[in-house]
Amino acid sequence: MTIAEQYEYWQDVRKGLSRRSVLRAGVFGAAAVAAGPMLLGRPAYADTPGSAVVPFGRHLAFGNDPATQMRVGWQVPSAVANPVLRVGTSPTDLSQTVQAEIRNLRSDYGTGAPLEQYYGHAALDKLSPDTTYYYAVGHEGLEAASGPVNSFTTGPAGSGSGLKPFTFTAMGDQGASAQAALENAQITAQNPVFHLLAGDICYADPNGQGKLTDSYNPAVWDGYLKQIEPVAQSVPWMVATGNHDMEAWYSPNGYGGHAKRLDLPTNGPANCPSVYAFTYGNVAVLSLDANDVSYEIPANKDYSGGAQTSWLERTLADLRAKPTIDFIIVFFHHCAYAVTTSHVSDGGVREKWAPLFDKYNVDLVINGHNHMYERTDPIRGGKPTRTAGVGDTVSPVTDGTTYIVAGGGGASLYSLPSNGPESYAGNVKDASGVAAGYFGAGGKVTEAVDWSRVRYRGHNLLAVDVKPAAPGGTATLTVRGISVEGAKAGTEIDRITITRTASTVDTPAFGSGALLTGAALAAGAGYAGYAAWRKHRSGLDVPAS
Incomplete structure (x- = not known):
């Protein structure tokens, strides 16, 4: 059953329909029904005084625009009135007040008291680019300005030589555990401007099959938000969704719980809340939901009806048509290329x-998805174009795309095939013909x-170090793999540098005087101008089709 079908079934159970109506789904018994949470429409309000309700999990x-917009989230242990965020450009002058909202998520297991979770959200718009702001949250009975004051810095405006170098970090498969908490120190040491989490956020559902029969404990989210708060209260925490993030109880798309907990950019396709794009300096970042295309775990396969892939092509075309964008980075959960003995690769992504x-x-x-670190040689058409060892430099224009699995964010580790041993900085053991696999339509x-x-x-x-360049210069991404394992924690296990020639023109469409839209590019309109721009930018000929 798909997530949508399971959700519909669950609603039938909630409404107390006849046994015959309930059993139309045909696969779940009473025990399964008791295992999942029931969501009720009415919010519950506690009698706890506001002064005793302490926010956590900031x-x-x-x-949509990192230069001018920030979303602040937090949690409170019980319902409060009049939630607010105070903000300013000085920690001693939080003179601006933004009205916030509390979103109530109610989960009922059918036994005992239901679990109520309360999530605060404040939207900050019309901020100034490249500016540090200070903020504090509160509510009726708890003055915001008297609580902890945290800070964030908006993204830059401008392009080319006007941009400063910056770093961002990424990993996947974190969870809430002592090992997962060790990521905080390593992330902080990189001083990132944002952090990417490539799915399997907290493992509230440890089974990860997207089924009502999965084990599920929404209280795990409380511990997770507390765990990441020391970093995420100042560093934007940008997530994609993995198979352990599908929650069939809350909505037809499986992400209704996340809508209560999280705020993300809203420029993706409708009904795909973890699909979005943002631009920071000369780098464009796209988050995708691979549950939509996965053959391995198909509970949410094709839930977007093709809308996500169509959006992806339009967005990539638009971004490649912008001279201010040097690098495009895409992150999502299921692997295009991986060799562990567990999930391996997903043919749907390929x-x-x-x-x-x-x-x-x-x-x-x-x-x-695969709990380890792995980097491919640059790939085009499903095949490596060259060898790229530790410390090498690659050019995507000539070499293709580099794929990295950074699934060692805290969850238990996976094994490697016997003929594909560990090979990393200081321990290089190159191997060919490594035993691997992928999930296709037939298994x-x-x-x-x-x-x-x-x-x-x-x-x-x-960790990814971005060095912009003046027009005509060489912009670089220096990608570093860092161990967070025991005595090796903090040591570099991999390094690769990705280069591009920074744009030297105001528009990619030579002679047209107007920027081609992504739709026009995808359809081939004006391709000669686009190809000429790419040739000018890279120094290489671009095929006409």
Whole structure:
């Protein structure tokens, strides 16, 4: 059953329909019904005085425009009235007040008291670019300005040589545990301007099959938000959704609970809340939901009806048409290319998205799902174009896309195939014909691959150093794999540099005087002008089709 079908079934159960109506789904018994939470329409309000209700779990996310928008979230242990956020450009002058909202998420297991969770949200718009703001949250009975004061810095405006170098971090498969909490120190040490989490956020559902029969404990979210707060209260925490993030009880798309907990950019396709794009300086970042295309775990397969993939192509075309964008980075959960003995690769990702990554020359793809660190050689058309060892430099224009699995964010680690041993900085053991596989429409398919270049079976973090350039200069992404494992924590396990020539023109459509839209580019309109711009930018000929 799909997530949508399970949700419909669950609503029938809630409404107390006849046994015959309930059993039309045909696969769940009373025990399964008792296992999941029931969502009720009415909010519950506690009698706790506001002065005794202490906010926790502060976390940030960009709005659609990182230069001018920030979203602030937090949690409170019971219902409060009149939630507010105070903000200003000085920690001693939080003179602006923004009215916030509390979103109530109610889960009922059918036994005992229901679990009530209360999430605060405040939207900050019309901010100044490249500016540090200070904020505090409160509510009736708890003055915001008297509580902890935190800060964030908006993204930059401008392009080219006017941009400063910056760093961002990424990983996947974190969870709430002592090991997962170790990521905080390593992230902080990189001083990132934002952090990407490539799905499997907190493991409230440890089974990850997207089924009503999965084990599920929504209280895990409380511990997770507390765990990430030391970083996420100042660093935008941008998430994608993985298979452990599908929650069939809350909405037909499986993400109704996240709508209560999280705020993310809203420029993606309708009904796909974790699909979005944002631009920071000369880097565009796209978050995708691979549950929509996965053959391995199909509970939410095709839930967007193709809308996500159509949006992806339009967005990639638009971004490649913008001279201010040097690098395009895409992150999502299920792997296009991975060799562990667990999930391996997903053929749905390869079929639907990898051709678009080739077509629009995506620079870097970041995945989770497989609990390890792995980097491919640059790939085009499903094959490696060259060897790229630790410390090498690659050009996506000539070499193709680099794929990295950074799924060692805290969850238990996976094993490698016997002929694909660990190979990383200081321990290089190159291997060819590595035993691997992928999930296709008919199940798992085995393959032997030569594209797996770096493999590290340890918890890890990805740090990406971005160095913009003046027009005509060389812009770089220096991608570093960092261990978060025992005595090796903080040591570098991998490094690759990705280069591009910074744009030297105001528009990619030479002679047209207007910027081509992504739709026009995708349809081939004005391709000669677009190809001429790419040739000018890269120094290479671009095929006419």
